[in-house]
Amino acid sequence: MTGPSNSTDATEYTGSRVVVTGGSSGIGAGLAEAFAERGAVVGIVARREDRLGEVLRRCQIHSPDSMMWVTDLADSDAVDRLAQHVLHDLGGVDVLVNNAGIPKRRHVTGLDMQTVEAVMTINYLSPVRLTLALLPHMVERGSGRIVNVSSVAATLSSPGESAYDASKAAIAVFSEAMAVDLWNTGVRVTVVYPGVVDTELFTLPDNDPFPGGVDSISIETAVATILEGIDSDSLAVYVPAYFANFALAKAQNVDAFTAGMADYVRTLGTAEAGPAIGGA
Numbered sequence: 124m125t126g127p128s129n130s131t132d133a134t135e136y137t138g139s140r141v142v143v144t145g146g147s148s149g150i151g152a153g154l155a156e157a158f159a160e161r162g163a164v165v166g167i168v169a170r171r172e173d174r175l176g177e178v179l180r181r182c183q184i185h186s187p188d189s190m191m192w193v194t195d196l197a198d199s200d201a202v203d204r205l206a207q208h209v210l211h212d213l214g215g216v217d218v219l220v221n222n223a224g225i226p227k228r229r230h231v232t233g234l235d236m237q238t239v240e241a242v243m244t245i246n247y248l249s250p251v252r253l254t255l256a257l258l259p260h261m262v263e264r265g266s267g268r269i270v271n272v273s274s275v276a277a278t279l280s281s282p283g284e285s286a287y288d289a290s291k292a293a294i295a296v297f298s299e300a301m302a303v304d305l306w307n308t309g310v311r312v313t314v315v316y317p318g319v320v321d322t323e324l325f326t327l328p329d330n331d332p333f334p335g336g337v338d339s340i341s342i343e344t345a346v347a348t349i350l351e352g353i354d355s356d357s358l359a360v361y362v363p364a365y366f367a368n369f370a371l372a373k374a375q376n377v378d379a380f381t382a383g384m385a386d387y388v389r390t391l392g393t394a395e396a397g398p399a400i401g402g403a
């Protein structure tokens with residue numbers, strides 16, 4: 124298998140092996156199809172077999188050897204088995220996209236530890252587990268890319284979703300430190316910070332309603348922005364890019380930023396119904 128090559132405007136992935144978790148819908152499905160269109164052999168992962176199969180069929184139009192693994196990433200043994208499948212069925216991985224994730228729009232006073240741990244497991248522990256299982260093979264080969272999908276919620280600390288924010292901050296910070304650790308290995312890291320992308324994430328049950336207030340972008344636009352970020356070897360990719368300015372504003376004056384957030388929350392609802400804004 125060959126690694127990605129950048130001889131044309133868009134990076135070609137012919138012969139590369141790309142694994143996308145959360146490939147059954149939304150951003151992950153869009154990324155999987157885009158990688159397949161660029162020639163990659165894609166391995167997609169999720170729980171819903173029927174939806175995963177639909178995405179796989181679309182990938183196989185471009186890349187017939189693409190495959191899928193029905194896996195519940197909440198199950199640590201299943202994550203370990205997935206890593207073995209990636210190594211044996213796909214023959215390894217050139218680009219690992221840890222995209223699977225769950226939202227948790229819930230006011231902090233409504234949180235319990237079981238919920239916090241479940242969110243942390245899917246959004247942080249599981250991608251770290253899969254990364255640690257596959258990283259030695261990338262390091263040994265001297266090449267590879269790990270793409271971790273975080274959220275602007277990580278940097279903006281979106282109210283009404285503290286458990287989600289923290290899980291996305293954890294994967295972002297892990298990724299940044301990992302990027303430095305791997306500086307001389309040939310393994311590259313990209314962290315993706317989506318704002319509001321029009322996916323099923325906003326209609327999943329067991330979440331407070333999403334109040335809106337932020338323009339959403341299409342999956343196609345998000346995928347194009349993410350691929351541009353990967354092509355340009357960016358460590359941080361904000362989707363859309365202007366969200367980086369919000370993160371900068373918060374970093375420069377966190378007191379003013381959180382006071383502004385509180386004002387915004389007051390205009391949208393009660394403290395108990397606290398809306399989630401700024402991210403999924």
Ligand SMILES: NC(=O)c1ccc[n+]([C@@H]2O[C@H](COP(=O)([O-])OP(=O)(O)OC[C@H]3O[C@@H](n4cnc5c(N)ncnc54)[C@H](OP(=O)(O)O)[C@@H]3O)[C@@H](O)[C@H]2O)c1
Pocket residue numbers: 144145146147148149150151168169170171172174194195196197222223224225226245272273274275276316317318319320321322323324402403
């Ligand atoms: N949409 C946004 O505005 C937005 C903003 C910021 C960040 N993000 C992040 O982007 C990523 C993709 O989300 P999306 O917006 O595309 O939503 P989505 O359509 O709901 O996709 C989530 C994906 O994760 C998979 N998944 C969830 N739990 C899983 C589990 N236990 N095991 C295996 N797979 C699991 C789902 O597949 P199954 O249900 O089939 O298992 C699905 O393929 C997530 O990490 C999300 O936090 C999204």
